[in-house]
Amino acid sequence: MIDGLAMADTDRTLRSLEAGLGVGRVRRSVPLAPLTTFGVGGPADWFIEVRTSDEVARAVRAAHVTGVPLTILGGGSNVVIGDRGVRGLVVQVHGGAVHQTRPGTVRADGGVTVNGLVRWTISRALAGLERWAGTPGTVGGAVYGNAHFDGRLIGDLIEAVGVVNETGTFHEIPADAMEFGYDRSRLQRTAEVLLWAEFVVAPGEAGALRAEARRSLAYRKQTQPLAAASAGCVFRNPDPAHDTLPPGIAPSAGALIDAAGLKDRVVGGARVSTTHGNFIVNAGEATAADIRALVTICQRAVAERYGVELRPEIVYLGEF
Ligand SMILES: Cc1cc2nc3c(=O)[nH]c(=O)nc-3n(C[C@H](O)[C@H](O)[C@H](O)COP(=O)(O)OP(=O)(O)OC[C@H]3O[C@@H](n4cnc5c(N)ncnc54)[C@H](O)[C@@H]3O)c2cc1C
Known part of the structure; x- marks a missing residue:
C-alpha cells in the first residue's frame, strides 16, 4: 500500500x-x-x-x-x-555557445567549459582569459565560486551576467552587483542560476596568448596532483585580515596542512595529497564520508596547532 x-x-x-x-x-x-x-x-x-x-x-x-x-x-x-x-x-x-557581443566583450553560456572559452578566445586573438587554461569545470561553476588562479579572480574579468531566480524569472546583473570576493559571489546567497556571463577581452596576438596558456598548464602540472581524482583545493586560504597566522608559515591552507604534518593522512580511500597539501585525492575507493572525515581531521589539527579555522572551498551537495 x-x-x-x-x-x-x-x-x-x-x-x-x-x-x-x-x-x-x-x-x-x-x-x-x-x-x-x-x-x-x-x-x-x-x-x-x-x-x-x-x-x-x-x-x-x-x-x-x-x-x-x-x-x-x-x-x-x-x-x-x-x-x-x-x-x-x-x-x-552542460555545453552551450560563446559569441562576441560587441568589440571587447565575449558572452559564454553557463555550461561552456572554462577551457572551451579559453580556446575560443585564443583562436580569435582575444586576450584576457588565457591564464585560466587548465581550470576544470564550467563558466557557471566558475562564477558561482569566483574561481581564482595565481592571485587573480575570474570575477574581475566579468562585465555582467544573466541569471534566473528560483521561479525561473530572468535578470541581468552587472558585475558590481555580483558581490564578488575571494571564493564568493552573490549566487551563493541567492541560489540564482547562471545562464551566461560576459567577459571583457582585448585584442591580442594568438601565439603569445597560446604561450601564456601553456605556462599556466605547466604550472598546474608541476604543483597539482592532476593524475588523481580530486576537486581541486579543499579549503579557502586564510585571510590575513581576519586570521592570526603563525609566523614562518605562508598564508595558505596547503602550507598550514603541510606544517601540521597532515600530508599523506588517509581515511578509507581518501588521502591528503603529498604534491599539494590543500588537495584531497580519491586514491581509489573513497566514499564521500571518507572525504568529509578527512576534511574534519585537517580542520581540527590546524585549529588545535595554529588556531586557524580552515573553511571549505569545496561544496557539499546532497545527503551524507
Ligand atoms: C584539478 C583541479 C584543479 C582546480 N583548480 C582550480 C583553480 O585553479 N581555481 C579555482 O578557483 N578552482 C579550481 N578547481 C575547482 C573547480 O575547477 C572550480 O571551482 C570550478 O569553477 C567549478 O566549476 P564546475 O562547473 O565544475 O562547478 P560544480 O563543481 O559543478 O559546482 C560547484 C558549485 O557551483 C554551482 N553551479 C554550477 N553551475 C552553476 C550555474 N550555472 N549556476 C549557478 N550555480 C552553479 C553548483 O551548484 C555548486 O554549488 C580545481 C578543480 C580541480 C579538480
Whole structure:
C-alpha cells in the first residue's frame, strides 16, 4: 500500500517535470559520481542534462512548479556529492555557445567549459582569459565560486551576467552587483542560476596568448596532483585580515596542512595529497564520508596547532 502510494507520487512528479521539460528528458535514480571529478556520491532522484539558457530556465521553472528541490551541477569539479545522493531534481548544465557581443566583450553560456572559452578566445586573438587554461569545470561553476588562479579572480574579468531566480524569472546583473570576493559571489546567497556571463577581452596576438596558456598548464602540472581524482583545493586560504597566522608559515591552507604534518593522512580511500597539501585525492575507493572525515581531521589539527579555522572551498551537495 505504502509502495503503491509512493509509486503514485513518483509518477505524479515525473509527469509534472515532463510537462515543463518534455517527455523522456527526465531520468530517475541517476548515478552522480561519474559526473564529478572526485568520483564519489550517490544518485540523483531525478536528473536532466540541459544546454541552452532557455532549457536551464525551463528546468528551474519545472522544479519550482513541481515543488521538488533543485540542485545545479556544472562540471562537478568543486563538489562532494553525499553517499546517499541528492533528493529532488539535479540539473546538469552542460555545453552551450560563446559569441562576441560587441568589440571587447565575449558572452559564454553557463555550461561552456572554462577551457572551451579559453580556446575560443585564443583562436580569435582575444586576450584576457588565457591564464585560466587548465581550470576544470564550467563558466557557471566558475562564477558561482569566483574561481581564482595565481592571485587573480575570474570575477574581475566579468562585465555582467544573466541569471534566473528560483521561479525561473530572468535578470541581468552587472558585475558590481555580483558581490564578488575571494571564493564568493552573490549566487551563493541567492541560489540564482547562471545562464551566461560576459567577459571583457582585448585584442591580442594568438601565439603569445597560446604561450601564456601553456605556462599556466605547466604550472598546474608541476604543483597539482592532476593524475588523481580530486576537486581541486579543499579549503579557502586564510585571510590575513581576519586570521592570526603563525609566523614562518605562508598564508595558505596547503602550507598550514603541510606544517601540521597532515600530508599523506588517509581515511578509507581518501588521502591528503603529498604534491599539494590543500588537495584531497580519491586514491581509489573513497566514499564521500571518507572525504568529509578527512576534511574534519585537517580542520581540527590546524585549529588545535595554529588556531586557524580552515573553511571549505569545496561544496557539499546532497545527503551524507
Ligand atoms: C584539478 C583541479 C584543479 C582546480 N583548480 C582550480 C583553480 O585553479 N581555481 C579555482 O578557483 N578552482 C579550481 N578547481 C575547482 C573547480 O575547477 C572550480 O571551482 C570550478 O569553477 C567549478 O566549476 P564546475 O562547473 O565544475 O562547478 P560544480 O563543481 O559543478 O559546482 C560547484 C558549485 O557551483 C554551482 N553551479 C554550477 N553551475 C552553476 C550555474 N550555472 N549556476 C549557478 N550555480 C552553479 C553548483 O551548484 C555548486 O554549488 C580545481 C578543480 C580541480 C579538480
